[in-house]
Amino acid sequence: MSNKQEEPKYLLANVGAEVDRLTKQHAWLQKCLDGQIVFGPVDLGKPDLRVLDVGCADGILLRDLRKGVAPSAELVGLDVTPSFLPPNDPGPPAIRYAVHDICDPVPANMANTFDFTHVRFVMAGASKSGIAEAVRNLVGSVAPGGWLQIQEMDLSPNTPGCTPALEDMKSVLRSLFEKTGADPLFAKNLAKMLEDAGLQNVAVKKVKYWVGKGMGENQADVEASIASVKLTIPAILGGAASTFALFRFLVNHFE
Known part of the structure; x- marks a missing residue:
């Protein structure tokens, strides 16, 4: 597939x-x-391992993952935004990239072939097909005996231990997802969607992502977590066409 396609409208602002x-x-x-990428029982040392990262952006996760796989493994990154994708990387192991929308079935030459398909924070962009259909498309990439890992945010309100600033951020995200036609609480239904799409051994693992002092005593980690969230806030607000005043409120509460 050619990467020279019309740039789609990105969910967040400032591509x-x-x-x-x-x-x-x-x-x-x-x-x-703790550096872990794969949570299922995937044999990363398998010589002919095939890995697919959907919504790969510039391939940062695949470049991390290839440090722990065999040189003969095949790594593939797909993203709907052509300008995100770097040139193919000869490796080893090689990483190749292509433009693809999760709202569409994977290309025929990728169907039912991957030992591990990874997706992170992508499903809310599936308004064109609906999230359940996008899940079925992802399942169609997995080889028999392979594993699909979908990582998404639980945006449920009033989460125990969640700070007011994070609650406000989740509220804006819920509004943004509703604006695109997505159920803002879709993450709670992903397990059933995966089972309905034919997967077995479906499991849910909840992970806490700490921001600020929750990262521990390492000040560099604390600052890195805050910096990441502060970069995300204007992107969210730009996508939601929200006010500068709310942006300042959220940023100040993370400082």
Whole structure:
């Protein structure tokens, strides 16, 4: 597939700044996850391992993952935004990229072939097809015996232990998702969607992403978590066409 396609409308504002934001977000999330990327029983040492990252942006997760896989593994990144994608990387292992929308079935040459398909914070962009259909499309990429891992945010209001600033941020995100036609609480229904799409051994793992002092004693980690969220807030507000005053309120509460 050619990457020279018309640039789609991105859910968040300022596409040009997104790669930097997503890179910082990835570093923060991986710190919270102790560097773990794969949570299912995937044999990362398998010589012919095939991995697909959907919504890969500039491939930062695949570049991290390839440090722990065999040189002969095949890594593929898909994203709906052509300008995010870097040139193919010869590796080893090689990483190749292509433009693809999760609202569409994966190309025929990718159907039922991947040992591990990874998706992070992408499903809310599936308003064109609906999230359930996008889940079925993702399931269609997985080889028999393979694993699909979808990571999404629980935006439920009044979460125990959640700070007022984070509650406000979740409220804005819920409004943004509603604006696109997505159920803002869709993450709670993903397990059933996966089962309805034919997957077995579906499990839900809840992970806390700490912001600020919750990151521990390392001041660099504390600052990195806050910086990542502060970059996300204007992107969210730009996508939601919200006010500058609310942006200042949220930023001040994270400082």
